[in-house]
Amino acid sequence: MSKPTSTFLISVRPTWASAFFLDRDPKTIELRKGNFGTSLKAGDSIVIYSTLPVGEAIGTVKVIKRERLPLDRLWQTSQQGRLAKVSQAQFNAYYAQQESGIGVWVEAAELLPKPIALSKLRQNWGHRWQPPQQIQQLTDDRMAALNIDR
Numbered sequence: 564m565s566k567p568t569s570t571f572l573i574s575v576r577p578t579w580a581s582a583f584f585l586d587r588d589p590k591t592i593e594l595r596k597g598n599f600g601t602s603l604k605a606g607d608s609i610v611i612y613s614t615l616p617v618g619e620a621i622g623t624v625k626v627i628k629r630e631r632l633p634l635d636r637l638w639q640t641s642q643q644g645r646l647a648k649v650s651q652a653q654f655n656a657y658y659a660q661q662e663s664g665i666g667v668w669v670e671a672a673e674l675l676p677k678p679i680a681l682s683k684l685r686q687n688w689g690h691r692w693q694p695p696q697q698i699q700q701l702t703d704d705r706m707a708a709l710n711i712d713r
Contacts, residue, residue: 570608574694580613582648595665619678624669
């Protein structure tokens with residue numbers, strides 16, 4: 564029996580957050596550093612929070628796989644950055660001083676019926692809530708407050 568899927572929330576800069584939801588040629592790999600998303604598994608959902616100045620949860624994606632790869636392999640598997648919507652210069656700057664990187668392959672990007680503003684997230688989850696620096700697993704209660712089905 565497979566483990567039930569989980570839902571996570573990540574913060575993504577607006578340019579890259581919106582790229583998941585392009586009609587043509589959307590972003591299908593999220594590039595990260597360190598031990599990002601060690602508990603992510605195929606089938607999990609990720610809520611994409613677009614950081615300020617947007618400041619809204621804008622949609623969800625489904626995880627295909629998460630892999631740690633040497634940077635040259637990560638660059639190749641991202642089709643020279645095309646699947647991640649990054650240039651070689653951006654890739655190199657992001658991974659400076661790193662030997663490997665994390666690639667999270669995603670599919671089934673879906674915009675929320677209506678974006679959920681940071682103020683509304685805080686209303687539902689507590690006024691001190693902060694968008695995660697890395698990744699945050701969402702509890703069923705938090706999911707219900709967002710009105711997102713798993």
